[in-house]
Amino acid sequence: MHVFALTGGVATGKSTFCRLIRELIPPAVIFDCDAAVHALLERKDVADRIVASLGAEVEEEGRLSREKLRHAVFQDAGRRRTLEAILHPLVRKECLELKQETAIRDQSPVFVADVPLLFESGFDFGYERSLLVATTRETQLARLKSRSGFDDTLAEAIVAAQLPIAEKLPRADVVFWNEGPEEVLRSQISRFLQTLDLMSEEETRQQKESRRFQVGGRSRCRHRGPGRSRSCRSRTGARSRAGL
Template sequence: MMNVLGLTGGIATGKSTASRLFQELDSDCVVFDADRCVAELYANREVLDRLSGLLGVELCLSDGSLNRERLRALLFGDERVKLKVQGLIHPLVRKECLARKEKALTVGTTTSFIADVPLLFEGGFDFGQEANLVVAVSRETQVQRLIMRNGFDEATVQAILEAQLPIETKQDRADFVFWNEGSESLLQSQIKRFIENNYQ
């Protein structure tokens, strides 16, 4: 029987690290990365044309790739724009997630299918999961990581964080929480214990 799990957290809490650790600890675990799926969609010219038409703004650079700075400015500048973009992109991501889940199920040896979805709760992302996992850190740690890792200024960081549910709210909604303030080995031990206690 394949376990179906949602994995989320806030930006810079360590979701990608947790996904990698799940796969390292369980070679039969399949992870769907929603961020990667969105990146693939944004590299699709047909999707970009639909998005440009929806917003009435040209979003492609001269080489045909997405003008990420322009899209980011539009998303954080107007809630209506964000909802329009999500209305187009989220159903496409969910469709791909369900297709990957079905493929993982047909393999027969897959132990767990985990969908790493940043807006799991915000978007009501339902793909038939039996539990939702959250990777959490303090807001102060999120701010520090975003400034150091991405080079964002304080205003950009705060805008990004305000666009997401507070990490405390996500913790309250989670079935399991992994606390990621320490070293990677501490996160690994939490995930290892979770696998041993719940799915073996």
């Protein structure tokens, strides 16, 4: 079983990447850190710890408010670190449990953990390669501001709270550039899976024919591994909101 850590920045398209992996490799198992966090915030014991640590201003009508929590932690680095110290160990525990269950079942060739703060937090769960979905900062902000509830100030604060994509690029083992249409990202993922013998060129061709897409632009994928360095970034002038 191949084990990968997927990362990127907010609004770079990690969710789209996970969906495409599932479409290309249906047995793939995905662990979503954001979904795990959302579930943890619904737990009373976790919510009580957060309120006790950050104060009653993150509550609304006696319950933890995600919106108030988001504004509080992205505008105060100290509070953000406090929240992460509560949540990250719990999320890592769930990730390790799912990884172990997947290995025992032995029915999936791929396990991917979507970890937004992989490099920032040192979230290690025993992965073989780190995969980065990247865009420019301008694209991140444009996509984020198009979402409901994200004004300019909050969008800038959220992007600033994460390690810049430019600093993540040299740390990632494989980079997927997601500035263009979704089909370009799909092509990059397909080529990466071919290098692992998880997809054949014929399977890729058949999928392209079945989708009947005409995709412009050029793409390439950068891989770093023992004794080799290949590239897998896409270049295209087009921009889309795929991955929102």
